[in-house]
Amino acid sequence: MKRIICTVLSIGIMLLGLSGKTAASAEDSSGKLRVMPLGDSITDGFTTTGGYRNTLCELLVQNGFSERVDFVGPNWGGSGYDPQHAGYSGYSIDNIPQEASISGQRTGISSFIEWLMEEYPADVVMLQIGTNDILSHYDLANIGTRLESLVDTILGALPEDGMLYLATIPCMDAENHLYINEYYFTTEYMDECVDAYNASIREIAERKSSEGKRIALADVNAVLGKGDLCDGVHPSVDGYAKLGSFWYDKLAAFMEGGEAAESYSAADLVMLAKHIVGRESIPDTAVQRFDLDGDGILSSLDMVILRGKYC
Numbered sequence: 001m002k003r004i005i006c007t008v009l010s011i012g013i014m015l016l017g018l019s020g021k022t023a024a025s026a027e028d029s030s031g032k033l034r035v036m037p038l039g040d041s042i043t044d045g046f047t048t049t050g051g052y053r054n055t056l057c058e059l060l061v062q063n064g065f066s067e068r069v070d071f072v073g074p075n076w077g078g079s080g081y082d083p084q085h086a087g088y089s090g091y092s093i094d095n096i097p098q099e100a101s102i103s104g105q106r107t108g109i110s111s112f113i114e115w116l117m118e119e120y121p122a123d124v125v126m127l128q129i130g131t132n133d134i135l136s137h138y139d140l141a142n143i144g145t146r147l148e149s150l151v152d153t154i155l156g157a158l159p160e161d162g163m164l165y166l167a168t169i170p171c172m173d174a175e176n177h178l179y180i181n182e183y184y185f186t187t188e189y190m191d192e193c194v195d196a197y198n199a200s201i202r203e204i205a206e207r208k209s210s211e212g213k214r215i216a217l218a219d220v221n222a223v224l225g226k227g228d229l230c231d232g233v234h235p236s237v238d239g240y241a242k243l244g245s246f247w248y249d250k251l252a253a254f255m256e257g258g259e260a261a262e263s264y265s266a267a268d269l270v271m272l273a274k275h276i277v278g279r280e281s282i283p284d285t286a287v288q289r290f291d292l293d294g295d296g297i298l299s300s301l302d303m304v305i306l307r308g309k310y311c
Contacts, residue, residue, distance in 0.1 A: 050078020055244025
């Protein structure tokens with residue numbers, strides 16, 4: 001069994017080096033795919049300049065995609081070959097007034113999204129937003145409605161063969177009070193808020209995809225656990241690296257001809273293999289996703305099934 005596990009792990013790592021053969025048709029006149037990383041501080045790279053985009057750019061270079069991908073946005077930062085992005089630390093979905101927030105006034109991406117999409121046209125948008133709405137404890141009953149309005153605006157600005165990747169948000173650890181208000185959030189309540197919001201994200205992505213919209217779920221929450229955070233909210237250096245690998249697989253799959261709303265990637269292969277050999281734990285929220293044989297135990301058989309799904 002150890003030989004099987006190690007062999008599959010090698011295969012998973014090897015797959016991370018595969019490059020695409022067929023480009024998606026969405027691209028600008030120069031032939032490059034215009035990609036906008038859009039969101040809040042996790043997209044910006046708070047605590048680690050460049051955040052996940054450092055690893056994402058590194059993998060694009062290693063696998064021969066950097067000449068085909070042009071990142072767009074008004075902001076700059078990070079060690080990647082193309083540092084442009086649209087990540088805004090502290091921003092929310094809609095504007096949040098001071099009197100309605102427990103963490104201060106916030107600017108909403110919705111307030112300038114039309115300008116942003118016009119000034120920086122994108123073929124692919126990678127959207128992760130909503131963490132600050134929760135931290136502000138702002139009108140959480142309607143957070144999904146606000147997100148859907150933002151999603152509709154972005155979809156309306158994309159080319160017909162473009163794609164919006166709608167990301168879930170990572171868990172947050174309310175035991176760390178640096179950014180999380182301990183008077184409002186217990187650990188259990190924070191988990192409930194994140195889970196409820198992510199459920200609405202999945203519902204929006206699945207419903208609009210079934211309606212023929214160019215949208216796919218990017219389940220970031222299944223990739224990062226609380227152990228991947230450095231301050232209860234933002235990923236650690238290793239956490240950002242995981243996100244970069246995750247987003248690389250999304251873009252590579254798109255350039256190879258597109259992908260369904262939910263899929264498995266090379267990063268998933270490596271993650272499961274590391275879990276099986278005891279090098280890394282898969283978040284509890286993602287165990288069901290990887291239990292492909294349904295026996296309640298993550299084993300080399302799940303790895304074999306997962307490899308078949310990816311290949």
